[in-house]
Amino acid sequence: MDYFGSEVTRLIEKLSLLPGIGQKTAQRLAFHIIHMPEDQVEEISSAMVSARKNVRYCACCCTLTDRELCPICASPSRDHSTIMVVETTRDLAAYEKTGKYDGVYHVLHGAISPMMGIGPSDIRLKELMTRLKGDVSEVIVATNNSLEGETTAMYISRLIRPSGIKVTRIASGVPVGGDLEYIDEVTLLRALEGRTEL
Amino acid sequence: MDYFGSEVTRLIEKLSLLPGIGQKTAQRLAFHIIHMPEDQVEEISSAMVSARKNVRYCACCCTLTDRELCPICASPSRDHSTIMVVETTRDLAAYEKTGKYDGVYHVLHGAISPMMGIGPSDIRLKELMTRLKGDVSEVIVATNNSLEGETTAMYISRLIRPSGIKVTRIASGVPVGGDLEYIDEVTLLRALEGRTEL
Numbered sequence: 001m002d003y004f005g006s007e008v009t010r011l012i013e014k015l016s017l018l019p020g021i022g023q024k025t026a027q028r029l030a031f032h033i034i035h036m037p038e039d040q041v042e043e044i045s046s047a048m049v050s051a052r053k054n055v056r057y058c059a060c061c062c063t064l065t066d067r068e069l070c071p072i073c074a075s076p077s078r079d080h081s082t083i084m085v086v087e088t089t090r091d092l093a094a095y096e097k098t099g100k101y102d103g104v105y106h107v108l109h110g111a112i113s114p115m116m117g118i119g120p121s122d123i124r125l126k127e128l129m130t131r132l133k134g135d136v137s138e139v140i141v142a143t144n145n146s147l148e149g150e151t152t153a154m155y156i157s158r159l160i161r162p163s164g165i166k167v168t169r170i171a172s173g174v175p176v177g178g179d180l181e182y183i184d185e186v187t188l189l190r191a192l193e194g195r196t197e198l
Numbered sequence: 199m200d201y202f203g204s205e206v207t208r209l210i211e212k213l214s215l216l217p218g219i220g221q222k223t224a225q226r227l228a229f230h231i232i233h234m235p236e237d238q239v240e241e242i243s244s245a246m247v248s249a250r251k252n253v254r255y256c257a258c259c260c261t262l263t264d265r266e267l268c269p270i271c272a273s274p275s276r277d278h279s280t281i282m283v284v285e286t287t288r289d290l291a292a293y294e295k296t297g298k299y300d301g302v303y304h305v306l307h308g309a310i311s312p313m314m315g316i317g318p319s320d321i322r323l324k325e326l327m328t329r330l331k332g333d334v335s336e337v338i339v340a341t342n343n344s345l346e347g348e349t350t351a352m353y354i355s356r357l358i359r360p361s362g363i364k365v366t367r368i369a370s371g372v373p374v375g376g377d378l379e380y381i382d383e384v385t386l387l388r389a390l391e392g393r394t395e396l
Contacts, residue, residue: 007264045243066205
């Protein structure tokens with residue numbers, strides 16, 4: 001497929017390394033990049049290299065950040081005694097977007113999955129346990145509502161319970177705007193089990 | 199949204215400049231890039247900058263390439279007397295993938311669109327007319343089957359006809375594997391008009 005000359009072909013090839021970017025999308029992106037202002041291309045390119053170089057894990061909550069402590073862990077206005085445990089930094093971002101949660105987080109970078117050979121020691125659980133030695137009143141487990149997420153939640157609750165710290169799990173049920181007719185049975189049963197008084 | 203620290207936020211922002219990459223996809227790409235091997239990130243980044251710097255238009259067919267003449271125009275094994283006119287370099291790539299066309303191309307970089315204020319002088323028509331002074335036996339118009347593509351095809355055929363060079367248009371009809379039941383009426387009529395003897 002070298003009908004463009006090697007530079008274009010190389011760019012397409014390199015862009016295909018990114019997740020969810022196939023041959024067609026890579027081609028579309030490549031042609032766009034070639035037509036972009038040169039300084040914009042340089043900005044994207046340097047943002048990539050510099051983020052890859054400087055981003056590391058927050059020393060406290062293990063999220064991705066370019067500082068020793070992430071902005072959330074460093075903020076005095078957050079409630080540091082409430083820790084929400086999430087699987088990925090993207091899940092953290094999702095809760096931050098609600099703008100209503102003022103506790104802190106702990107990012108596991110994965111979930112326990114015997115099928116995939118991921119055990120408790122492969123995710124950031126040790127770091128979580130270390131944090132619990134401080135002044136913590138509640139751990140909210142917000143792992144995904146999947147087999148792995150549920151397994152991880154169960155494991156965490158058993159691990160923490162002896163310490164007397166309150167462990168909670170985010171609710172499972174019908175999503176807002178969800179039409180009962182189209183919701184699967186398991187979710188419907190979960191919603192029934194988790195019903196609250198009006 | 200600066201809960202990651204500025205490096206991650208900046209990368210997400212810069213990636214969102216690319217077409218079809220929204221906030222969510224940019225975030226997914228950014229986290230992937232941060233976890234990629236450092237040399238791979240540098241390769242993608244330098245491919246972008248270098249392609250943007252070195253890619254230009256082929257002096258003959260106006261496609262994008264990093265040489266004076268693109269590999270197709272420079273190839274002695276192609277039939278240089280047959281020119282296929284396409285709207286974009288992506289369309290050229292689509293026909294090259296068939297592997298069956300051995301003529302050369304001419305890339306217009308657009309189509310005539312009175313609605314969008316794009317006239318004949320805004321696309322690479324002058325360059326096409328210059329090429330026709332050479333030894334050309336057929337011009338195949340392969341612009342899109344849209345209002346703009348059809349307008350452009352019509353315009354080109356009127357422009358070239360006086361010179362006596364054969365001008366053809368790619369066929370319009372039912373796509374291979376297409377089920378008649380689900381094909382729109384205009385296409386069905388086109389297919390009927392364009393019927394050929396068996």
